[in-house]
Amino acid sequence: MKNYFDFSTRQTTYKQEFIGGLTTFLSMAYILVVNPIVLGESGMDKGAVFTATAITIILGSLLIGILSNYPIGIAPSMGLNSFFTYSVVIGMGIPWQTALTGVFVAGILFVILSVLKVREKIINVIPQDLKYAIAGGIGFFVAFIGLKNAKIIVGNEATFVSLGDFTSGPTVLALFGFIITSIMLVRGIRGGIFYGMVISSIVGMIFGIIDKPTAIIGNIPSLEPTFGVVFSELPNVFTPDLIIVIFTFLFVGFFDTAGTLIAVASQAGILKDNKIPNAGPALLSDASATVIGSVLGTSPTASLIESTAGIAAGARTGFSSIVISGFFFLALFFSPLLSVVTSEITAPALIIVGAMMVAEVRHIDWTKLDIAIPAFTTIIMMPLTFSVATGIALGFIMYPVTMLALGRHKEVHPIMYVLFVTFIAYFIYL
Structure with a gap:
């Protein structure tokens, strides 16, 4: 196993990969809660979307870990699921079944472009300075998401953004998590991001800021309401509106994943000669996950930038992606426990990871x-x-x-x- 994932070259250990994978899982876990809510507003069955989301993450993360040896989690994109629901289904009046078929077609096109190495070629010709800019820009973006999720930064009509309410319990908890995590990392404690999440969760439950889980084990919802609907809707996707939708899925998914791969390779120190090693298998894994997800019943997938939290915690190889998959498999049975992983718990990790990437x-x-x-x-x-x-x-x-x-x-x-x-x-x- 160590030889397959090249532990010696990437200077890592099983413990490091496990903590890295667990940290990425905790940073991504909110998707199992948020994605069914967002897609549920399009009329999709929330229970089916929950199960489809979990299985898609499990398979996608396994693929990218085993085929490309990258410490990345693949999951439905939080931007594209909003586009799916609010722009395509609600805004354009397209039934969710037809929109999901558009995701399937976009995924097939992704697979073809990946097999022909078109995506890999495009990524490799990006000038080195722009690759650094992409990694740095994603750092600012990730930190901004963290600040927004923690409500440290809030909207303001007069100044666009401003400081939030520092007397609010969730915001104070996020600030506590940020400070305690920063102290551990500055003192050189590996896995400080993960430990910060655990400590913050415990403190949040003690002070009643986070609700304690009502149960430990839950039933796995059926996939029947969404599974395979894309095949019956194929004749309905070749319309001008759907072609624009498919192109948008392609465009955003392509460059979201490209940005993540560049950022991850740069942060993990495996970018070589301005090229990303094993980019082809990584891109094919991502494309395949979109196809799988659409058949199961979820919106387009992407290589998640939250993976950088795991890298900051020590992940360097695809073994951590297997760890991610394992925890999402367990999450299917222990879904009530996910209620503890709130936005104020993951926000400090995103802010700190952003600071690391901006370098x-x-x-x-x-x-x-x-x-x-x-x-x-x-x-x-x-x-x-x-x-x-x-x-x-x-x-x-x-x-x-x-x-x-x-x-x-x-x-x-x-x-x-x-x-x-x-x-x-x-x-x-x-």
Whole structure:
């Protein structure tokens, strides 16, 4: 097992991988609660979505761990599930069965692009400075999500954002978790992020901020209401509206996963010669998970940026992905315990992981404006648009512009020009 996952080269141990996988699981566990709620508003059966979500995470994480040796958890994207429900089903009036079939078609296209290595080729031609910008931008984005989930930062009509209520129990608990986790990490305690979550959960239950679980073991809901509906709806997906929907699933899913892979490879120290090792199998795993999830009954999947919490806790290989799968399998039976893992418990981990990832921007050559402007655009637009894919797209639009302005158009890979045109067309017809 150690040889297969290359423990010696990546300088890791079973304990390190276990704690890393457990930390990622805890950071992702909220998805089992949130995804059924979001998709339930589209008319889907919440119980079936719960089971479909768990099984999709189990299979997707196993695939990426075994095939590509990456410490990543694959799960339904929290952005795409909202798009599925509020834009496609509610906004456009498309039945959830037909929308789910659109996810299936997008997944099949993903698999084809992955097998042909189109996705891998695109990721590998991204300039090194932009890869650092993507990793740093995701860091700011993840930290912003953590601050928002903890209600440390809240919306404000006058100033857009402002400080939250520091007398609120959940916010105080999140601040406590942030401080205690920071102290442990500064003192060099491996797994400090995980221990911080455990301590915060206990403190939260003691002071009544978090409800104690009402039970330990629960029944597994049936998949019958959603399983296989995509096959009967296939003739209904070839309409102009559905084609736009499928393209959106493709676009956002493609660059969400690309961003996560770049960030994870960079943070774990396995990015080599500006290329991501085993990117092909990783992308194929992600694409396959989308197909599996759509058949079971859930929205498009993505390689989750929450995986960086596990990497910060020590995960370095695909063995931690197997650990993630194992815990989600157990979660099928112990679902009531997931109520303890609230947003204020996971928020400190996201803030700290963001701080770690932002360090990648130090490698960017800020003295050259032709690099600095596209890099800054990529970084700043991720949190401000609340989208990794949008930040990447805007940065990729600016990169050819600045290079052309200097007459260095020959240094830009042709694929970057194709992406330039594609992104502009996407924003025009979005």
